[in-house]
Amino acid sequence: MSNRVRYIIKRIGYAVITIFVLIALTFTLMHLLPGDPFTGPKAIPESVKEALNVKYGLDKPLLQQFFIYVGNVLSGDLGASVPDGRLVTDIIKQAFPVSLELGIRSLIFAFIIGILLGIVAAIKRGTVWDSASMFLALIGVSVPSFIIGSLLQYFLGLKLYQATGTQVFAIMGWTTANSKILPAFALAFSSMATISRLMRTSMLDVLNQDYIKTAKAKGLKQRQIIWLHAVRNAIMPVVTVMGPLVASVLTGAFVVENIFSIPGLGKYFVQSVQTNNYTVISGTTIFYGTFLILANLVVDLIYGFIDPRVKLTGGKE
Amino acid sequence: MRFKKVLAAALACAMVVSTAVTSSAASLYPGTPDEDMVTIDMRAEPPELNSLLTTDVASGNILRMTMAGLTKLDENDIPQPDLAESWDVSEDGTTYTLHLREDGKWSNGEPVTANDFVYAWHMISKPETASAYGFIVYQNIKNGQAVFDGTMDESEMGVKAIDDYTLEVQFENPIPYALHLFSFASFYPLNQKAYEEIGADKYAKEADSIVTNGAYKIAEWVHDDHVTLEKNEEYYGAADISIPKVKYLMMKDTNARMNAFKAGQLDCFNLSGEQIEQFANEGFETKAYVDNGNWYFQYNTKVKGLDNAKIRQALGMAIDLQSLCDNVRKDGSLPATGIVPTGINGAENKLYSEARGNLVTYDAEQAKALFEEGLAEAGMTADEFKISLITDDTTQAQKESAFYQEQWKQALGITVDISPMPFKARLQAMTDGDFDIVFAGWAPDYNDAMTYLDMFTTENGNNYGKYSSEEYDKLIADAMKEVDPVKRQDMLIQAETLLVSTDAPVFPLYFSAVSYAVSDKLQGMTRTGFQEFDFQDGATIAK
Numbered sequence: 072m073s074n075r076v077r078y079i080i081k082r083i084g085y086a087v088i089t090i091f092v093l094i095a096l097t098f099t100l101m102h103l104l105p106g107d108p109f110t111g112p113k114a115i116p117e118s119v120k121e122a123l124n125v126k127y128g129l130d131k132p133l134l135q136q137f138f139i140y141v142g143n144v145l146s147g148d149l150g151a152s153v154p155d156g157r158l159v160t161d162i163i164k165q166a167f168p169v170s171l172e173l174g175i176r177s178l179i180f181a182f183i184i185g186i187l188l189g190i191v192a193a194i195k196r197g198t199v200w201d202s203a204s205m206f207l208a209l210i211g212v213s214v215p216s217f218i219i220g221s222l223l224q225y226f227l228g229l230k231l232y233q234a235t236g237t238q239v240f241a242i243m244g245w246t247t248a249n250s251k252i253l254p255a256f257a258l259a260f261s262s263m264a265t266i267s268r269l270m271r272t273s274m275l276d277v278l279n280q281d282y283i284k285t286a287k288a289k290g291l292k293q294r295q296i297i298w299l300h301a302v303r304n305a306i307m308p309v310v311t312v313m314g315p316l317v318a319s320v321l322t323g324a325f326v327v328e329n330i331f332s333i334p335g336l337g338k339y340f341v342q343s344v345q346t347n348n349y350t351v352i353s354g355t356t357i358f359y360g361t362f363l364i365l366a367n368l369v370v371d372l373i374y375g376f377i378d379p380r381v382k383l384t385g386g387k388e
Numbered sequence: 389m390r391f392k393k394v395l396a397a398a399l400a401c402a403m404v405v406s407t408a409v410t411s412s413a414a415s416l417y418p419g420t421p422d423e424d425m426v427t428i429d430m431r432a433e434p435p436e437l438n439s440l441l442t443t444d445v446a447s448g449n450i451l452r453m454t455m456a457g458l459t460k461l462d463e464n465d466i467p468q469p470d471l472a473e474s475w476d477v478s479e480d481g482t483t484y485t486l487h488l489r490e491d492g493k494w495s496n497g498e499p500v501t502a503n504d505f506v507y508a509w510h511m512i513s514k515p516e517t518a519s520a521y522g523f524i525v526y527q528n529i530k531n532g533q534a535v536f537d538g539t540m541d542e543s544e545m546g547v548k549a550i551d552d553y554t555l556e557v558q559f560e561n562p563i564p565y566a567l568h569l570f571s572f573a574s575f576y577p578l579n580q581k582a583y584e585e586i587g588a589d590k591y592a593k594e595a596d597s598i599v600t601n602g603a604y605k606i607a608e609w610v611h612d613d614h615v616t617l618e619k620n621e622e623y624y625g626a627a628d629i630s631i632p633k634v635k636y637l638m639m640k641d642t643n644a645r646m647n648a649f650k651a652g653q654l655d656c657f658n659l660s661g662e663q664i665e666q667f668a669n670e671g672f673e674t675k676a677y678v679d680n681g682n683w684y685f686q687y688n689t690k691v692k693g694l695d696n697a698k699i700r701q702a703l704g705m706a707i708d709l710q711s712l713c714d715n716v717r718k719d720g721s722l723p724a725t726g727i728v729p730t731g732i733n734g735a736e737n738k739l740y741s742e743a744r745g746n747l748v749t750y751d752a753e754q755a756k757a758l759f760e761e762g763l764a765e766a767g768m769t770a771d772e773f774k775i776s777l778i779t780d781d782t783t784q785a786q787k788e789s790a791f792y793q794e795q796w797k798q799a800l801g802i803t804v805d806i807s808p809m810p811f812k813a814r815l816q817a818m819t820d821g822d823f824d825i826v827f828a829g830w831a832p833d834y835n836d837a838m839t840y841l842d843m844f845t846t847e848n849g850n851n852y853g854k855y856s857s858e859e860y861d862k863l864i865a866d867a868m869k870e871v872d873p874v875k876r877q878d879m880l881i882q883a884e885t886l887l888v889s890t891d892a893p894v895f896p897l898y899f900s901a902v903s904y905a906v907s908d909k910l911q912g913m914t915r916t917g918f919q920e921f922d923f924q925d926g927a928t929i930a931k
Contacts, residue, residue, distance in 0.1 A: 106812035114849030
């Protein structure tokens with residue numbers, strides 16, 4: 072068995088264990104929450120509560136519930152949302168593509184603008200361009216997305232409409248093309264800032280390398296030096312932060328989804344905890360958890376392929 | 389010099405923009421551009437459109453528009469004939485014979501018959517249906533409780549189809565608000581064929597898995613985003629329905645609602661306290677209604693100190709409710725005058741609150757005197773009297789709690805601890821009896837004072853403070869059996885006086901109100917305590 076195969080098997084093994092621990096922890100913690108899914112402002116007759124518990128399998132001992140749940144998860148059944156009965160898999164199927172689209176759009180925004188800002192700041196180091204880009208990055212890192220979102224909504228959604236009479240950017244929803252710009256931008260802002268700072272540092276580092284001097288000495292044009300030599304090498308660290316960025320964009324989408332009334336998965340993830348909706352809490356946690364673990368696994372594996380200097384250890388050879 | 393030019397140009401631009409902004413504000417808010425549709429913000433997803441299981445306001449909004457019951461409420465919450473064209477009531481007030489119209493039709497093409505009601509009421513009374521609100525049917529209909537308990541066959545239940553279009557309903561007790569109950573979602577009919585074909589687990593989970601019979605049909609339902617209703621041309625009263633489509637959004641952010649409304653993407657939304665002021669400053673007229681929600685303190689009568697009526701009276705009397713509503717809530721809420729809000733109907737076609745009057749007084753000096761007498765009776769000193777108030781963990785609840793704390797400190801010289809809790813934790817603490825004072829609220833199930841009063845009888849599951857009074861229990865039990873509406877109302881007022889003034893296991897704080905903005909386009913929409921949104925009482929799109 073080659074090193075690479077051993078490594079992959081080992082990593083998948085770890086991933087499975089992590090997911091199991093995640094399920095066990097989530098299950099225990101959510102049952103520690105005070106109250107149950109059926110407690111509401113109005114008392115329910117005891118017999119109805121019993122019937123509801125039977126309906127959702129909450130009448131059995133906790134340990135038994137746990138093993139039944141794990142068994143169901145393995146067969147792809149995440150249960151039904153309590154107490155409204157929608158299947159959790161249906162909820163994820165409907166809501167996740169929306170969150171994913173928002174995430175992808177914002178990552179595209181973040182990468183393009185972030186990298187451009189970083190390049191400009193590095194090339195024009197010490198000038199007003201550099202300060203302006205880094206000021207923007209500072210705002211992006213320090214101002215939370217709900218404030219950026221509200222400001223965009225107010226100025227570009229409302230004030231622009233009132234001044235021009237046309238709806239250039241929709242204020243809410245996720246149906247028309249003009250409704251997808253502001254939320255993606257609001258969500259992209261902090262990632263954009265991270266990328267631009269990283270790109271600037273990395274560019275400055277590369278620009279001082281000998282091969283750049285060689286390129287200059289050969290008489291290449293500035294544009295060729297930057298795009299062919301500097302950027303290609305400077306972009307590597309940015310690729311490395313892809314994994315964590317995807318994680319932060321996906322889990323941070325809740326706030327932006329709320330402000331712009333986007334029917335994504337974030338709401339279920341957060342609200343289910345407030346309503347003790349056990350199946351949705353564990354279903355969304357397992358789903359996000361698995362997604363992120365897989366994303367990290369893929370990034371690690373790809374990294375090994377891209378850069379041969381990264382050794383895939385795991386075998387004894 | 390150059391700087392001055394730039395500055396001048398910038399100022400000129402700012403002036404142009406601000407003129408544009410002001411002029412559009414002056415023309416007020418015309419609303420959404422669609423000619424055949426209004427768009428409103430309902431705030432929440434309707435979680436359950438199966439009428440057997442539904443409990444919440446959002447689902448009620450959609451069901452009221454898409455389902456026809458025996459009766460329906462008009463714009464003043466008075467029940468009017470719907471599928472039942474007429475009815476006869478027995479002398480003892482317990483038996484209703486309802487004559488149904490023959491042109492009621494389900495969206496699957498079947499006619500609506502008396503059997504559809506019998507089927508629905510039997511289904512909701514089965515324990516395996518696990519309906520949280522089913523009790524409102526089986527506890528009122530004759531033999532319903534026994535059917536639910538499994539000691540009697542469902543054929544013995546007091547609901548019978550005499551023929552396809554005659555329904556006989558027998559109640560356990562005379563119910564003055566029976567016609568109002570008939571308009572409630574739990575009493576809607578159900579198409580047996582559709583329910584069995586789709587299956588109980590899947591019924592009403594999506595737009596295409598529900599069969600309706602009302603003024604509108606569900607055209608589109610994107611969960612947690614919007615529901616669009618479309619006029620049902622086959623509805624018997626379609627000629628009176630004017631708005632072709634209604635879109636309900638489920639927006640989450642307060643500022644986003646306001647921005648969307650001002651930008652013409654929304655025709656109606658509920659206002660926060662600050663937004664009421666903002667609109668008032670703009671000169672834009674907003675609207676409001678009392679939603680029949682009441683908010684009150686519930687005292688744990690098993691806690692030392694709070695087991696004394698005088699101490700409980702003193703705690704209430706120390707709070708200036710007018711100031712609470714004017715300075716803290718600022719959203720149009722009314723100071724409570726009892727536990728039953730002002731929008732609830734009473735005997736002789738008058739409001740219940742008119743007959744009751746005001747049972748709540750604010751008197752800091754008397755509060756202090758009562759408090760000291762109470763402490764003496766309880767054998768305690770003021771220092772020994774240590775209690776806490778459980779409230780919600782919202783910002784608004786924190787502001788209100790600080791106000792109560794201050795009022796108690798000023799009037800009685802005591803410091804009450806505030807313990808904010810998430811909603812579910814607060815409910816759990818109430819259920820466990822693990823509280824001293826808890827901030828609680830109640831929304832009515834039907835338009836009668838009984839819905840606010842029977843919950844404080846000794847055995848009631850909602851009586852978290854464990855208040856127990858033989859006199860109170862008897863008044864409620866007698867009122868349930870009383871046929872004469874005026875005598876019945878007198879009994880209820882006596883009971884409420886015990887509850888609020890004499891024994892004081894609760895202290896009513898305010899009747900909540902809803903303020904909202906509506907665009908020029910949407911006219912004649914109904915918004916009341918029992919109908920959060922309704923478009924069937926002559927609502928139109930202004931041309």
